[in-house]
Amino acid sequence: MLSHTESAKRHRAIEVVRNLGSGMVVSTQVLQEFYSVATRKVGLDPLEARGFVHEFCEGNVVPSTPGLICDAIDLSIVTGYTIWDSMILQAAIQSRCARILTEDLQHGQSIKGVRIENPFRDLAGTV
Numbered sequence: 001m002l003s004h005t006e007s008a009k010r011h012r013a014i015e016v017v018r019n020l021g022s023g024m025v026v027s028t029q030v031l032q033e034f035y036s037v038a039t040r041k042v043g044l045d046p047l048e049a050r051g052f053v054h055e056f057c058e059g060n061v062v063p064s065t066p067g068l069i070c071d072a073i074d075l076s077i078v079t080g081y082t083i084w085d086s087m088i089l090q091a092a093i094q095s096r097c098a099r100i101l102t103e104d105l106q107h108g109q110s111i112k113g114v115r116i117e118n119p120f121r122d123l124a125g126t127v
Contacts, residue, residue, distance in 0.1 A: 008123050016101060016119045027062040027091030029084060062091035079111060089114065 017024065030051050038049040062068070068090055075093075076086035085104055092100045092114045099115040107118040 011121050012123065014118055022059065025060045025062060025092065025095045025097055026054075026056050028064045029086050029087040031056060031061070033084070055125060059078065060095070062095055064091075075111075081105065 001026050034056070035049050035053050038044040039046050044052075057127075064087060068087065071094075072086040072090040075090050076083050077079070079086065079089075081089065088102070088106070089111060090099060093112045097103065097114055099117050101119045102105060103115050103118045105116045107116060109116045109122055
């Protein structure tokens with residue numbers, strides 16, 4: 001069973017995705033991480049998780065190209081973020097996104113014009 005915080009996070013995530021609508025940009029790294037977390041940690045049926053990924057793929061998806069990977073490595077070296085987080089951040093930079101929504105990076109920080117925002121920051125029990 002999900003805790004109250006996880007339930008609140010789930011509802012917030014749904015709200016955020018709905019509000020972004022066609023303005024949402026995702027990277028292939030985000031798609032992979034979503035599927036992994038949805039099936040491994042949340043316990044979602046793999047076919048249901050695949051359906052969500054398929055829906056996300058209908059929007060604006062930034063592919064992992066050799067150039068993006070090299071730029072993400074450079075970004076990782078400069079910021080100290082993992083290569084995986086840097087892949088997501090670099091995709092946002094390349095797409096000229098104003099902000100990136102994540103709970104994994106430092107809220108309020110701005111990197112190369114992209115502001116990091118934690119959409120769960122105001123929920124009880126989150127950092």
